[in-house]
Amino acid sequence: MPSARQEGAGERATAFSLRTDLPRRWLLAGLCCCGLLNALSLRVQPVGWTLGQGLAPESALETSALVSLGMRRLAADLGLVRMLIYYGGPEGGPEEEEAQLHSRYHPEHPELAWGGGRYSGLGTRALRILDADPSFSYAALFAAGSLAFNLNRPEDALRVLDYALSRDPRNPQFQAYVAAVGFHRHGDAAGVISRLEPVLGTPDCPVMIKHLVAYLYVKAGQRQKALALYLQIRDTSKDAGYRRMAEVALERLEGRRPH
């Protein structure tokens, strides 16, 4: 009658013999096949983009985990959510937000409540998103548009667009934005309109840009175009804030609300 110890030793021996039973030449041939396949895959898919920016301290773990699980696009999506929260909130915390609301917010001119501040991390956040997903044009367009037209920092906007173009040179929207920022720097509203008009119908065009162009239409006296664009924003935008602003602008243009 074998003891429990002897049985355990027997099991270990079986397991060991099982491992060594695989002929080495089989294993070698298998590994060679894997190596060959990977060598071919390297030819098909060369080394991708490198990370130009370091990971942000607040999201380093989350981004690494998502990338290691093969979810680069989701990492970029969460980066966008973080960027929207960052840009949508006050720079100095809740106290500043309350002060801003009381001193600057006006229901008929909500655009005055934003556009201020520095938001120095906005550009870097956009670059990090592009690192994770070079084809995520919305993030680059949103950040560049905010930097150029809201925060009045065209140099930073151009930096974001250059980075985006280096990773996705075939994207015509980036080129149009570069030109529009250039016109904006020289105070040429007509130039900005002409460059941004072609990209308004693209699915990645941020509603902020549509709102800006509609506003420029009003300033340039192109009332019909402004009406059409404000109507489009009101009816299709998923952003409740912009829908409300478009509604107010429409009421003004139609004379239902005093200027």
Next chain:
Amino acid sequence: MRNIAILALTGWQENLRRRFYLLSLAFAGVFLYLSLILGVLAVEQENRVLLDFGLGFIELMGLAGALYGATTIVLREMETKTVYLVLTRPVGRGEYILGRFLGLMLSVLASMALMSAFHLCILWAKGWRGPEPYAAAFLGAYLKVLVTAALTTFLAIFSSSALTAGVISGVAWTLGHFLPEIRYLITHGASRVSIVPLFALSYIVPDLQLFNLRDRLAATSPLAASEAGLAWWVGYAVLYTAVWLALAWGLLRRKEF
């Protein structure tokens, strides 16, 4: 061939009766519903977030099911001696491995397809009619799971331990997604000492990033130009799977029951 088909179908039926798959489907439903909240936070990019979150989650649930199945099916049948019932009949060991593996992958495919149907319903309800080729992204996710499951089957028989096989497969999954970074480290910056293991790894670990077709969904993506087509991805997956299943068969054919 008939034996393989019978083993695959019975394996599929057994897997579908297990609670694990039901649990994974229920969990996927709840999680996909939660993704709606995340979608709201992305405002204008809601559909993109829903698409990415759903596809990623479906892939992970498919992987979990495949790992669980690959690490337990053969080992459990050895422990419960059920394997005797099969192998005492005119069934080859290669047929047994292949039949069980195909049964498992059929179960995973059914599970992933069901989750995808639910995911598409959510996307459709949210107004998504997107240009992204959903089917290609789904196929890529399935091929990743297929390759990893084959590796896990080999590891389970090799190590005789479900836990060891599962852990090593999990590591292979993450390394497979980091392969572009590993290759970059080899060509730039890594010291000579650290290159050797990295170099070896880069040729053994499955190139899972190759199958990440959802990363290249955008038409203007700079990586889209390097795609060699569906045939190459499927070919890579089938060959890689065949290699590890052949090694698993090599182990099993020498085992004395």
